[in-house]
Amino acid sequence: MELLCPAGSLPAVKAALEHGADAIFIGMNDQTNARHFTGLNFNEKRILQAANLIKQQNKSLHIAINTFARPGQFQHWQRAVDTAMDIGANALIIADMAVLDYASEKYPNAEIHLSVQASATNKAAIDFYRNNFNVSRIVLPRVLSLPQVKQLSRQTDIELEVFAFGSLCIMAEGRCYLSSYLTGESPNTVGACSPAKFVDWKQTEQGLESRLNDVLIDRYQDNENAGYPTLCKGRFKVDNNTYHALEEPTSLNTIDLIPELAKANISAVKIEGRQRSPAYVAKVTQVWRQALDRFKQNPQQYYSDEQWNTELGALSEGSQTTLGAYHRSWQ
Amino acid sequence: MKYSLGAIQYYWPKQTVEEFYQQAANSNADIIYLGETVCSKRRELREKDWLNVATELAKSGKQVVLSTMALLEAPSEVKILKKYCDNGDFLIEANDVGAIEICRANQVEFVCGQAINIYNSPAVKRMLGMGMQRWVTPVELGKEWLAELLGELESQNLRDKFEVEIQAYGNLPLAYSARCFTARSENKSKDDCQLCCIKYPQGRVTTSQEDKQLFVINGIQTMSGDCFNLINDLASMENIIDIIRISPQLENTFTIVDEFIDRVQKPCYQKLPANHSNGYWHQLAGFSTL
Numbered sequence: 238m239e240l241l242c243p244a245g246s247l248p249a250v251k252a253a254l255e256h257g258a259d260a261i262f263i264g265m266n267d268q269t270n271a272r273h274f275t276g277l278n279f280n281e282k283r284i285l286q287a288a289n290l291i292k293q294q295n296k297s298l299h300i301a302i303n304t305f306a307r308p309g310q311f312q313h314w315q316r317a318v319d320t321a322m323d324i325g326a327n328a329l330i331i332a333d334m335a336v337l338d339y340a341s342e343k344y345p346n347a348e349i350h351l352s353v354q355a356s357a358t359n360k361a362a363i364d365f366y367r368n369n370f371n372v373s374r375i376v377l378p379r380v381l382s383l384p385q386v387k388q389l390s391r392q393t394d395i396e397l398e399v400f401a402f403g404s405l406c407i408m409a410e411g412r413c414y415l416s417s418y419l420t421g422e423s424p425n426t427v428g429a430c431s432p433a434k435f436v437d438w439k440q441t442e443q444g445l446e447s448r449l450n451d452v453l454i455d456r457y458q459d460n461e462n463a464g465y466p467t468l469c470k471g472r473f474k475v476d477n478n479t480y481h482a483l484e485e486p487t488s489l490n491t492i493d494l495i496p497e498l499a500k501a502n503i504s505a506v507k508i509e510g511r512q513r514s515p516a517y518v519a520k521v522t523q524v525w526r527q528a529l530d531r532f533k534q535n536p537q538q539y540y541s542d543e544q545w546n547t548e549l550g551a552l553s554e555g556s557q558t559t560l561g562a563y564h565r566s567w568q
Numbered sequence: 569m570k571y572s573l574g575a576i577q578y579y580w581p582k583q584t585v586e587e588f589y590q591q592a593a594n595s596n597a598d599i600i601y602l603g604e605t606v607c608s609k610r611r612e613l614r615e616k617d618w619l620n621v622a623t624e625l626a627k628s629g630k631q632v633v634l635s636t637m638a639l640l641e642a643p644s645e646v647k648i649l650k651k652y653c654d655n656g657d658f659l660i661e662a663n664d665v666g667a668i669e670i671c672r673a674n675q676v677e678f679v680c681g682q683a684i685n686i687y688n689s690p691a692v693k694r695m696l697g698m699g700m701q702r703w704v705t706p707v708e709l710g711k712e713w714l715a716e717l718l719g720e721l722e723s724q725n726l727r728d729k730f731e732v733e734i735q736a737y738g739n740l741p742l743a744y745s746a747r748c749f750t751a752r753s754e755n756k757s758k759d760d761c762q763l764c765c766i767k768y769p770q771g772r773v774t775t776s777q778e779d780k781q782l783f784v785i786n787g788i789q790t791m792s793g794d795c796f797n798l799i800n801d802l803a804s805m806e807n808i809i810d811i812i813r814i815s816p817q818l819e820n821t822f823t824i825v826d827e828f829i830d831r832v833q834k835p836c837y838q839k840l841p842a843n844h845s846n847g848y849w850h851q852l853a854g855f856s857t858l
Contacts, residue, residue, distance in 0.1 A: 305687035308716035335690035355685070359640040361649070361666030368669065369694070380746035385641050392643065408790070409639055411685055413743035415783075417708045418792055418854035421847070425685065426708065450853060453776045469743075473782060474775045475753045482774050482785065483749060562746035568758040 238498065239505035240529055241299065241398065242522045245277040245512055250287045252519035257526030260297035262330060263287055264511065268310075269317040271303045271332070271354055272511040273428030281320055288324040301330040301511075303352035304428045315339055322347060330376065331355075332411055337370035350374040350398070354411035354424065360392045367395055374398055374504065379489065380409050383563040387501040396504040402521055403509025404554060405489040405561050407469055415468050420450045431467045438463075447471075462486075462555050470554075488553035489561045492525070492541045495532045517552055524548055569805075569832050571825055572599035574735060574815045575635035575661070578786060579765035582612040588816065589621050593628035595822040596829055599811065600625050601661055603635040603652070605681075607748070607787045608645045609763060615651060622658055631659070638663040638683040639744040639788060661704070672698040682706055682735060683744070689720035692730075702731040704813065707740045707796075710851040714808050731810040736798040737824055738815025739771070739784050739791040740854065749785040769818050781843050782855075794845040794855050801849050802832050 242258035244250040253261050264270030266278035279287055284300075291298045300321040306314040314333070318340045321329055329347055331337050332354035340347055351357055351366050353376040366372040374396035377386060390397055408415070416430045417423035424430045435450040445457045447466035454471035457463045464470065464486035473482040489509070491498065498506065506529075508521050524545045532539045550558055561567055573592055576585065592600055602625075603618050604610050613621070622632045634652050637645060646666060653660055653670040662668045663681035671678040679702040680686060680695055692703060705714060714732070721727045751761035753772055771786035773793065781793035798805070798812075805812075812832075814825050840846065840857055847856035 305685060306690075308688055308713060308720060311688060311690060333685070333687065333691065334694050335688045338690055338694055355665075357665070359646050359664070359666050360643065361646050361669050362640070362664055365665040365669035365672075369672075369698070380639070380744075381641060382746070388643060407747060408743040408745045412638075412683060414706075414708045414740075414854070415742050415790060417848075418740075418742055419782075421851070421853040421856075423708055425687065452780060452782065453778045456777055472777065474777060474779070475772050475785070478753075479777060482753065482783075483745075483790065484747070565759060566757055568746045568748065 238495075238503055238529060239297070240522070240525055241505045241507045242518060243508055243511040243513070244287070244518060245272065245274070246515065247283060247287060247290070248515040249518045250290055252515040253522050254290065254294050254296060256519050256522035258296060258522050260299055260327070260505065261291055262299040262301055262507070262511070264301040264303070265317050265320070267313060267317070268307075268428050269302045269304055269314050271301065271352070271424050271428045273304070274433070274512050277512060284320065285324050288326070292325065297327040298325070299328040299330055299350065300326040301352065302336055303330050303332040303354045305333045305425045306335050307426070311335060318343070328374070334370070337366070337372070341371040345371070348373055350376060352376055352411070353378050353400070356409045356411045358409065360389065363389075363393050363395055376507065378410050379406055380562050382565045382568065383494065383497055383501070384565070386503075386563070390501045390503070397502065398505040398507055399491075399498060399503050400489060400509055401491045401498075401506035402525065402549065403488055405484070405487060405559065407484045419452055419468055431465070436466055464555055485557065486555035487557040487559045490546070490549050490553065490558035491560060491563060492528050492545055492549065494560065494563060495528060496536060496539050499532065499536065520548060520552060569809070570598040570811045571596065571829060572601060572733060572811050572813045573597045573821070573825070574738070574813045575601045575603055575605045576816045577606060577739075577741065577789070577791070578769050578771060579607070579610045579763070580612070580769055581766065582617070584769070585613060586621065588821070589625060591822055593625055593630065595825055597630065597814070597825050599631045599633065601633045601635045605635045605638050605663055606789050607765070608637060608642070608648070609761065610765065610787075612766075615648065619655065626658075633659045633661050633679055635661040635681065636663050636667045638681070638741070640664050640666050641746070668695075668698060675699065677701045679704060683741065689717050692717070692721060693724075693726065696726060696729055700730055702733055702811070704733045704735070707735065707742065708848055708854065710849050711804055711808060712851055718808060732808065733811035733813055734798070734805070734809050735796060735813045735815055736828065737813075738795060738817065739793075740796045740848075741789055742783070742792055743790040745788050745790070748788050749790065750787050753785060792854060794843050796846065796848070796854075797840055797844040798846055798849055799828060799831055800837050800840065801846055802828070803835050
């Protein structure tokens with residue numbers, strides 16, 4: 238299984254390389270990138286530097302061009318594909334049919350991975366992307382249970398990649414408009430969920446309040462950890478019950494599932510977090526490298542260290558981790 | 569302009585569904601979408617029941633379209649999808665690209681549903697090549713986005729190859745999850761949900777701690793807290809929209825259809841009721857009102 242690590246900056250690329258990534262995924266600093274955050278990602282000069290660093294070490298470079306093109310601006314997405322091919326990307330990660338169409342027609346030999354933002358959750362959907370757009374790997378959405386991942390793997394010989402660690406998107410990715418409902422901007426249209434410019438924090442008598450476009454997402458007491466107000470992780474009311482109606486602030490951690498993922502023929506495990514710091518990338522990459530190496534040496538005897546889970550827990554949202562949808566009881 | 573009824577989004581008892589479609593047969597809607605699109609555990613009506621309803625509606629002169637599931641995870645769900653796509657009589661509304669692939673392989677035409685991510689003219693063009701004959705626009709796209717996109721197709725002489733439909737009334741489907749939020753709201757697991765959605769024929773309202781209505785939870789689907797309502801925006805739909813979709817409501821659905829027909833003929837402005845919004849159409853946050 239390939240260890241695929243995120244990078245939003247050159248220092249993060251270096252951190253991933255130093256700590257044992259097999260492959261690194263990055264994106265441009267524009268609207269073609271579903272992690273389009275201020276101060277992050279790569280311009281055309283930096284992306285070439287990143288590509289050279291990665292190639293020098295014989296590692297694989299994946300470039301995410303995974304938002305949906307706006308009318309009249311398709312040339313930005315075309316240019317992103319051209320740039321990625323020019324600098325020798327090993328794989329393109331794409332969601333939009335228009336971009337898939339362009340890349341597969343213009344570069345018939347390009348390795349195209351279907352972004353999680355395209356949300357292919359079943360065999361017929363996988364066939365759609367393979368037959369029409371020459372896709373060779375599917376990044377599976379975080380909505381499938383482990384038995385469903387295994388079932389899918391038995392039905393197809395296409396490469397499958399799963400999210401292994403990081404922020405947990407609880408909706409079928411790319412098919413969630415909650416962010417634009419509250420702010421007018423969504424991952425599909427601007428490359429960001431619950432964008433920072435709409436976030437406001439205020440200390441009040443009732444506690445610390447987080448707001449998104451003036452909507453109260455959560456209110457924290459002094460003893461509680463306050464998290465970024467991603468709107469699906471707020472505390473809301475259903476009837477008179479106030480709780481995390483959709484999801485708690487928590488991160489996905491599947492380090493205990495490595496043997497099961499291997500049994501499901503998973504080609505790559507992906508670490509989420511292109512928006513995170515180089516220190517985060519270094520630590521998560523290091524722990525996952527150790528885990529995958531231990532599994533490789535002795536698959537039958539694999540176990541995870543308590544220390545790994547402690548370290549990963551400390552890097553997680555709300556210091557909590559979960560198996561997410563992989564574990565049926567979460568659903 | 570034509571008028572359609574979208575598929576019922578909630579879990580209603582069989583009798584309620586059948587009565588709804590008996591009324592629909594005599595309504596002013598031209599096109600009727602039906603079938604379960606949210607959760608495969610909702611089986612008050614089985615495939616043959618839906619096909620019976622479809623046959624009856626077709627006899628009354630309606631165009632009937634079979635709507636399919638938006639989130640397909642299990643092979644059993646894909647199997648049922650295939651059966652619908654192979655029905656031979658009725659058009660299919662594809663709400664997942666899996667359905668498009670089956671229709672394409674069978675060389676049958678389809679409606680591209682609002683849960684499919686089509687954001688630009690090259691994507692529409694690919695869909696046309698696969699057999700799309702009608703496009704229901706994604707909920708977050710507004711009039712300027714659509715006008716520009718359709719203009720690009722017009723200049724390629726493709727605009728008259730398909731119809732454009734928009735949901736103009738009803739809570740909008742905003743997201744689909746592995747998790748069932750209705751079961752969660754009752755402290756039940758999804759595997760032991762006891763089909764509790766049937767208790768909430770209009771979903772469960774979810775508010776902020778300040779009592780602002782944000783979302784409606786409906787099984788694995790999260791809907792807009794506000795009712796989307798474009799009744800004041802019909803004039804600006806000219807040359808963009810061909811079909812207006814009303815999402816079935818527990819009450820007054822057919823009156824709402826008539827109101828829309830009336831307002832297309834006699835445009836006037838009326839302030840929207842509380843908890844109604846039209847932001848998406850105006851390139852604003854979905855829950856805002858202009």
